[in-house]
Amino acid sequence: MELKHKVAFVTGGASGLGEATVRKVVALGGKAVIFDLDEGRGQKLVEELGDTVLFVKGDVTKEEDVSAAVEAACAKFGGIHLVVNCAGIAIAQKVLSKHGIHALESFNKVIQVNLSGTFNVIRLAAAKMINNEPNQHGERGVIINTASIAA
Incomplete structure (x- = not known):
């Protein structure tokens, strides 16, 4: 996908791989929306990169947050x-240690953010992307999902 004059919606865009993605999109002539919980880092990027970037604070697991950010x-x-x-x-914790077994709540939180949150963003953003004019290949947009404890 040619990124010039395109808009990228980047979750976790205030740091790590997300921040690098935002910077690359802007460097290639696109615009970026940073969707992240870290308002301080997100606003700092907006100040640095200017009006080609929008920061929206929100949680990927909350439908209302994602919907508001997409809008x-x-x-x-x-x-x-x-x-x-x-x-x-990522929660660095052994399944079993001298302190006992890994709490199921911690595992469920990881699944909620990393899996359900990702799907939440996909479905709500795709509902808007379907309205895009298709390019020469018939694509209306691209969705990329990352998986990394260091992302």
Whole structure:
């Protein structure tokens, strides 16, 4: 996908792989929406990169947060062409240790953010992307999902 004049919606966009993605999109002439919980880092990127970037604070697991961010992206930039899901968490804990067994709640939180949150963003962004004019290959947009404890 040619990124010039395109809009990327990047979850976890305030740090790590997400931040690098935002910087690359802008460097290639695109616009980026940073969707992240870290307002301080997100706003700092907006100050640095200017009006080609929008920060929206939110949680990928909350439908209302994702919907509001997708709407904000469309309102400011006219649509979304690329989604890059970088938001994720990892809880470094052994399944069994001298302190006992791994808490199921911790595992469920990882699944909620990394799996359900990713799907939540995919479905809500795709509902807007379907309205994009198809390119010469018939594509209306691209969705990229990452999986990394270091993302």
